[in-house]
Amino acid sequence: MGTIPSETIEQIAAANDIVEIIGSYFPLKRAGANFKALCPFHQEKTPSFTVSPSRQTFHCFGCGAGGSVFRFVMDYEHTDFPSALRKLAARAGITVVEKFRAGEVGNEERERELRQRLLKLHAEAAQWFHENLTKREVGEEARKYLRSRGITVEIAKRWQLGYAPDEWDGFGSWARGRGYELRDLIASGLVKMKDESESSPDQSKSGTGLQRSYDRFRERIMFPIHNDVGEVIAFSGRLLKDEEGAAKYVNSPETPLFRKGSVLFGLDKSKRALIEVNCAIVCEGQLDLISLFESGITNVVAPQGTAFTESQARILKRFVNEVVLCFDADAAGTKAAERSLDALLENDLIVRVAEMPVGEDPDSLIRREGKQAFERRIAGARDFFDYWIERETANVDLASFGAKIQLARRLAETVSRVRDPVMRGEVMSKVSARLGVAAQDFEALVSRQRRAETFSPRDHSPKSDATGAIDPAPRHDISMLCLLALRDETAREFLRQQNWRETLAHVPDGEILGRILESDLRPGDAASLNAFMVRLSTADERLVSSWLLQKIPANAGAMVEKWWLGIRQAVLRRQLSVATNQIKLPKLSTGDVINLQKQILDLQEQLHELSQPAGAADN
Ligand SMILES: [Zn+2]
Secondary structure, three states: OOOHHHHHHHHHHHHHHHHHHHHHHOOEEEEOOEEEEEOOOOOOOOOOEEOOOOOOOEEEEOOOOOOOHHHHHHHHHHHOOOHHHHHHHHHHHHOOOOOOOHHHHOOHHHOOOOEEEEEHHHHHHEEEHHHHOOOOOHHHHHHHHHHHOOOOOHHHHOOOOOEEEOOOHHHHHHHOOOOOOOHHHHHHHOOEOOHHHHHHHOOOOOOOOOOOOEEEOOOOEEEEEEEOOOOOOEEEEEEOOOOOOOOOOOEHHHOOOOOOOOOOOOHHHHHHHHHHHOEEEEEHHHHHHHHHHOOOOEEEOOOOEOOOHHHHHHHHHHOOOEEEEEEOOOHHHHHHHHHHHHHHHOOOOOOEOHHHHHHHHHHHHHEEEEEEEEHHHHHEEEEHHHHHHHHHHHHHOOHHHHHHHHHHHHHHHOOOOOOOOOHHHHHHHHHHHHHHHOOHHEEEEEEHHHOOOOHHHHHOOOOOOOOOOOOOOOOOOHHHHHHHHHHHHHHHHHOOOOOOOHHHEEEEEEEHHHHHHHHHHHHOOOOHHHHOOOOOOOHHHHHHHHHHHOOOOOOHHHHHOOOOOOHHHHHHHHHHHHHHHHHHHOOOHHHHHHHHHHHHHHHHHHHHHHHHHHOEEEE
């Protein structure tokens, strides 16, 4: 990836007022010069979450979270910096152009251009499919079908549902007519090349007879699949008429935009609700999801395909701790639920199962019973292990010890996937009680399983630092100098004229001050402060956001000199003590001794100079 120029970041920061941005997520109350609210990043009863309109930053005095407007969007939306940046840029109508270093302009640039062409193609394709459905005669059947499933025109619009006509080259010829090149159409996955192994497209319908490409999606209801920021990156097409031998759902293949198994359908719309409810309702089909969402149950996602992948489970864990699987009661649904289980458990998600009555799916159920009845079903969803033990024990004679042990082994294998020890302990006691096996016997089975497995390295990866402990702040004098270098033009200028690089190299927690001094931030300019913070680690950004909210000492000019002097003296004293210890070492050569003596004298002299009244000492 190229780098985004500081000016662009500043421009985006300047165009997005942090009070307005945060205020669009939850209400802020004015408190003097600042705004306050209950912190969204930790549990609290009195507000310590502070937003500064003049600094354009936020900081929580309870948990230490804080930073720029970008940091807020990243932490609150659980997204990365580029996505937060693009989101705020889009909001302000600013185009983000990445800068590439000389060597990178080649492949990277080409790939970026391809991705951009594909994004544009997907956006236009979604619109074309949508108009087929809503405006053209060819969409009549599809309209009828959707109406019968309770999808109104407004709903179809909101989800930009579409229709791919029953033609071999309907989409392809439209797209070529729009100027898209065949190789981009192939790269998008929307068009395929004729291949001997594929069922042969009907040549007579393709017009030229020489046509070697054809549409992937034909006679299908089209569901656009969005990325985190709401751009269309792929499609899922559902057969309009069930046809023997044809897959009910067809998804886009892997493309430069779309990685299968790492996108959850509906996530771009349901994110907020997921975080609020801390629980995700998982359904199988896109239509199920849309029905639930439109009925007001908005904490919903659907995996693309039937079972959860590892990376989908990991994405979900960023938003929720609990998952309710809403799969069909039929055998296929149960299988899907079981296949999802490993990925979910390995990410320490609590899994519950809401069984749909035979012959029903979430879509039919919510339309028949309404929102409240459905919510009751979700609330009453059983713990996956309860549901599963019951199913497994239904066909096992628990009076037979052999059968019981067989079952216990099978269950132990699944229980061993639960990584969180507390959760695992709970599940173990539940399962052993249910089976009528001694708790320690079952535990032994589980730990044998765990030992037998190799664990992935992410077991040891640190948890997200969004809620992590506060790093200890630097010493008081460094903190004060940072504060002044961030906020006071004169103090900043003074420090920049000192030999700060050399001095700070000897100060253990002086790195952050160095970063503040070397940056080209402008103290009075909130946007430039935001752009500066973007380059910091989360921990440093928290520190900076707290300094930005502190009071500036009244006599900043005098204080900055005093603190800087203190730091220089401390550095010299430390160097002096190192040298005086070294000179006491046995077996020093005469040259070493002379050098050290010189060094000591020099350091003593410097220290003496520094302790002279102001004016007598220079830097
Ligand atoms: Zn907090």
